[in-house]
Amino acid sequence: MASQAIDHGQTKTNPFDIRVLIVEDEAIIAQDVASMLENLGYSVAGVAASGEAALVYAETQAVDIVLMDIQIKGKRDGIDTAGELKELYRLPVVYMTAHTDDDTLARARATEPFGYIAKPLTPGDIKVALAIALQRHRLHWQAEERKVSLQAAVENLEKSSRELARSNNSLALLAKALSHDLQEPLHAISISSNLLALEKDIAATEKGREYLRAIKDGCLRLDTLMSALLDYFSASSLERKGVQPIQATGPLRAAMHNLSADIESSGARIDAPHLPAVLVHPSALMLIFQNLLANSIKFAGDRAPHIQVSAEREGDFWRFTVKDNGIGFDPAQSEAIFDLFARAHGRPYSGTGLGLAMCRRLVDEHGGRIWAESGTGEGAQFHFTIPAWFTRNIT
Numbered sequence: 001m002a003s004q005a006i007d008h009g010q011t012k013t014n015p016f017d018i019r020v021l022i023v024e025d026e027a028i029i030a031q032d033v034a035s036m037l038e039n040l041g042y043s044v045a046g047v048a049a050s051g052e053a054a055l056v057y058a059e060t061q062a063v064d065i066v067l068m069d070i071q072i073k074g075k076r077d078g079i080d081t082a083g084e085l086k087e088l089y090r091l092p093v094v095y096m097t098a099h100t101d102d103d104t105l106a107r108a109r110a111t112e113p114f115g116y117i118a119k120p121l122t123p124g125d126i127k128v129a130l131a132i133a134l135q136r137h138r139l140h141w142q143a144e145e146r147k148v149s150l151q152a153a154v155e156n157l158e159k160s161s162r163e164l165a166r167s168n169n170s171l172a173l174l175a176k177a178l179s180h181d182l183q184e185p186l187h188a189i190s191i192s193s194n195l196l197a198l199e200k201d202i203a204a205t206e207k208g209r210e211y212l213r214a215i216k217d218g219c220l221r222l223d224t225l226m227s228a229l230l231d232y233f234s235a236s237s238l239e240r241k242g243v244q245p246i247q248a249t250g251p252l253r254a255a256m257h258n259l260s261a262d263i264e265s266s267g268a269r270i271d272a273p274h275l276p277a278v279l280v281h282p283s284a285l286m287l288i289f290q291n292l293l294a295n296s297i298k299f300a301g302d303r304a305p306h307i308q309v310s311a312e313r314e315g316d317f318w319r320f321t322v323k324d325n326g327i328g329f330d331p332a333q334s335e336a337i338f339d340l341f342a343r344a345h346g347r348p349y350s351g352t353g354l355g356l357a358m359c360r361r362l363v364d365e366h367g368g369r370i371w372a373e374s375g376t377g378e379g380a381q382f383h384f385t386i387p388a389w390f391t392r393n394i395t
Contacts, residue, residue, distance in 0.1 A: 018134065019045035019062050023054045023078060024069045024096075029119075033067060033096070036123045042130070051076030051084075058089045065114075065133060067126075070097040070104060079104075083111045092137035094129050096121055114140075243366065245389040246282055248275035248320070252309060255290035259297070266297050268305035276311050276318050277389040284362040285386065289322070291355035292382050296324035299380070317368060317385040324381075328374040337372060359384065 020042050024030040030047045037044055045063045048054040050073050057063060066085060070078040082093040094115035095108055108116065114133035117125045252272055256263065263270070270293065278285070289309070296307045308323045329337065338360040359382075363370040368385035 017043075018130070019043045019064045020130070021045045021054065021057050021061070021063045021066045021091075022047045023049075023051070023066060023072060023081065025049040025071075025073045026069075029069075033121060033126070036121070036126055037067075040123060040127050040130075050074035051078070051081030054081050055084060055088075058085055058091060063089070063091060065130060065137070066091055066093045067117075068093050068095050070095055070108065079107050079111055082108075082113060086111065090141065092133050094133050242281040242284075243279045243387075244282065245277055245279055246285075248278050248280075248285060248311065248318070248386075251280075251282055251286035252289045254286045255293055258286075258290055259293055262294065262297050266300060266305055268297050268300070268307060270307045270309065272309040275309070275320075276313075278318055279387040279389050280366055281362075284366065288359045288362055288384060291359050292322040295355060295382075296322065296326055296380070299326040299329075300324070301327040313388065314385060316388055318388050319383055319385050322382045323379065325379045328376050328378045328380050329372075330376055331374060334372050334374070338370065 020037055022030050022033050022037075022044065024033060024047065027049075030049075034044045034047060045061050046057045048057050052074050054066070054068075058066075066082070068078045068082050072078050072081070076084070078095065078097070082095070085091040085093060092114040093111070094117060095113050096117045096119060097104070098119040114136050115129040117129050249272070252275060256270060262268070293307060297305050303325055306325045309320065310323075311318045311320050313319075338356045360370050363384045363386070366386055368387070370382070370384035372380060372382050374380040
C-alpha cells in the first residue's frame, strides 16, 4: 500500500488518526521519541534508521508526517531524504537535530520543512511542532490545489478562446467562399438557364448543348463543393478524446486503399518504412495521410509520382514527412495553402481547396503543427507532428 497523505481538505483533530514516521539511526533516541508520541496520543507508523528505509516506509505504509533526524546512516542524509519524501509523497517533514550551524540550517531551509526541533527533544516540543506542521501542511496543499484549479480554468478559457477564434475565422472564410466559390457556378447555371429559356428550340443545337454542359458542370461543381464542406466539418468533429495508441502504418494503408484508383492510374510509387506508434484518432490520421497523398498525386506534373513517407522523433511528438517529386509551389504560399478554399495552382487543377485546411484542423486538434516546404518545380514536403506513444512500437 502506497503512502496515504493527509486529506488536505480536512484537519485531523484526533492524534490517534495521525501516523508519524520516525527517521532516526540511534535506536535509544528513536524509542524515546516513539514513547513520547504514543503518550501524546499519536500513532507511530514505523521507525526507519536510514533514508532508504524511510522511502520504503513511505511507499508501503500509511504515513501522515515525518520526524526526521538530519544526520542518519546511508547514502542519503535526512535533508536529501526529506526532499524526496516531499516530492514523491507530499509528506510534511519536521527536522529533529542537534546541529544548528548555519550551513545545516541553510540546507534544511532549502527543502521547505514544516518544522524544526533542536535536540534534546521534549514532549512539549514535539506536540507544538507537529500541530503547527500539520496545519501548515493542510493550508499549503489547499493553496496548491486552488492554484492548480485556477490554472486549469485559465487553460480551459484560453482553449475556448482559441477555438472560438478559429471557428470565427472558419466562418469568415466560409462566408467568403459562399460569395465566390459557390456563387460562381450558380451564376453560370443562371445565365445558361436564362439563355435556354429565351431562345426557342435551342436545346437541340450545339449552342444549346454548350449551355446544358455549363449547367451540368456548374451542378457538379456545387455538388463537389458541398460534399467537401460536409467532409471538412465532419472531420472537424473528430475530438481528441477519441485518441488511442496505434501504429501509424495502419491509417497510411487505409489512405492508400482509398486512393488505389488514383495511385494505379498515375503510376504512383509510395515508399513508407515501418512507422511509429502514436496517440491519435485513427480516422483523423487516415484523413491527413489521404489528403497529403492525393495532393502529391494531383501535382505530380509530367512525372510518375514518387512519394516518400517518413517519421522522426521530435520530443514528445513524432514528426511525419510526406515528400514528393511534383511541381511544388511558390514558397511565399507555404502558409496560405492551408487556408480554407486556398488553391496554390488555381483553376488548371481540379479541387475544392479544403484538403490541406482539413489536415491543419485535424493536426491542431491533436496538439501538433503542420507546415510545408517547396520551391517551384522542386517537389513539396509536408511535415506534421502527432503525439508519441511512450512505449515500444506496437507490432
